[in-house]
Amino acid sequence: MTQYLEAKIPVPDDCVIISKIEYEELRKASEKGDTMGLPEFSTRIGRSSRWVTDNVLNNPKFKKILDVQSGGFIHYRENGRDSYVMLRSEALEFIENNFKKIYGR
16 A cells, blocks of 8 residues: 655745646747857857868858858858858757767768
């Protein structure tokens, strides 16, 4: 026979109890539209910014799918004055889905 223990645990006024599923949905919704720059992207790949720029961002096989001008998720530098800006969620998904292509020759 299953035994049960009942307990009353106080929950502070500034806290709420929600399901894990609801928590994940709220977390994902709060990350929508988050961006990252080249330094974070480089850290995620584990290479220098220069290596990432040369081998990923300016690599023709990737640039055509990455560049926002082609429907991608990265705003490329213009005239050397601007900085790279990318949607964090899509950048992380790109790394996951293309890891072998990024490091493969």
